[in-house]
Amino acid sequence: MKKSQVLLIGGGLAVLAGLPRRTEVTEYSIQSEKLTDRIRLAVLADLHGKALSSGDIQRLRSAEPDLVLLPGDLFDYYDRRDDRILEMVEELKDLPLFYTTGNHELERGDEEELKQQLQMRGVHVLSDKAETVVVRGAVIELGGYDCRWKEKDCSARAVNQMFHTGHYRVLMSHRPHWISLYNAVKCDLVISGHAHGGQWRIPFTGQGLCSPQQGIFPKYTGGIHRLHHSDLLISRGLSRTYHGIPRLYNSPEIVIVDLLPGSAVA
Numbered sequence: 479m480k481k482s483q484v485l486l487i488g489g490g491l492a493v494l495a496g497l498p499r500r501t502e503v504t505e506y507s508i509q510s511e512k513l514t515d516r517i518r519l520a521v522l523a524d525l526h527g528k529a530l531s532s533g534d535i536q537r538l539r540s541a542e543p544d545l546v547l548l549p550g551d552l553f554d555y556y557d558r559r560d561d562r563i564l565e566m567v568e569e570l571k572d573l574p575l576f577y578t579t580g581n582h583e584l585e586r587g588d589e590e591e592l593k594q595q596l597q598m599r600g601v602h603v604l605s606d607k608a609e610t611v612v613v614r615g616a617v618i619e620l621g622g623y624d625c626r627w628k629e630k631d632c633s634a635r636a637v638n639q640m641f642h643t644g645h646y647r648v649l650m651s652h653r654p655h656w657i658s659l660y661n662a663v664k665c666d667l668v669i670s671g672h673a674h675g676g677q678w679r680i681p682f683t684g685q686g687l688c689s690p691q692q693g694i695f696p697k698y699t700g701g702i703h704r705l706h707h708s709d710l711l712i713s714r715g716l717s718r719t720y721h722g723i724p725r726l727y728n729s730p731e732i733v734i735v736d737l738l739p740g741s742a743v744a
């Protein structure tokens with residue numbers, strides 16, 4: 479066998495090994511003295527018009543989340559078969575769903591209609607506003623900041639004015655790399671998506687290869703990052719392709735984060 483054939487076969491096997499087999503459930507826990515009981519959040523980011531599979535819905539339900547967060551790109555600019563998402567929302571209507579927009583909803587130009595469709599199905603649409611949510615006596619303020627075109631279009635003052643209590647503050651904001659904004663926002667936890675985990679990840683390192691607006695070897699593609707005043711949690715998202723490009727060594731993920739009473743872990 480020629481060397482070129484060996485390399486071709488080896489490359490093909492490496493690609494096959496890196497294709498996602500199933501959706502992962504990634505779990506985190508965050509402690510705060512502002513909390514009096516556990517609140518479990520599930521994060522479903524970047525579905526891009528593709529509904530959860532029956533298996534993924536079972537994984538979501540098995541986690542028994544108190545709140546389900548949808549931080550943007552629930553719908554897609556290119557694939558506008560929105561009925562799939564709306565049917566999924568109907569199936570999950572027994573769970574408290576909270577949504578804010580991503581860049582795909584912004585680019586479509588019909589985001590207000592999409593918001594209305596979700597609200598008709600019982601989704602809490604957080605469009606530049608926050609709601610106080612009580613779970614087993616524990617209280618958080620949960621806000622959503624609609625996606626803008628650029629970070630310069632955003633206002634930390636406007637975000638801060640969304641919140642009105644001293645309870646634990648969670649902000650959904652789609653783009654993870656707007657670090658200057660998030661460092662100026664008085665929140666405890668920021669939840670983002672958008673970066674798709676870097677689409678291709680270097681095996682065993684977790685390093686993403688490329689991300690919109692961040693370029694090659696981006697820093698903010700997944701996991702938890704500590705900022706000046708808050709934690710930034712980034713979901714790798716659920717869409718299996720990006721403009722037809724499949725994920726490699728980067729499984730789609732449902733994120734589960736437990737907010738727990740107690741002192742923050744350094």
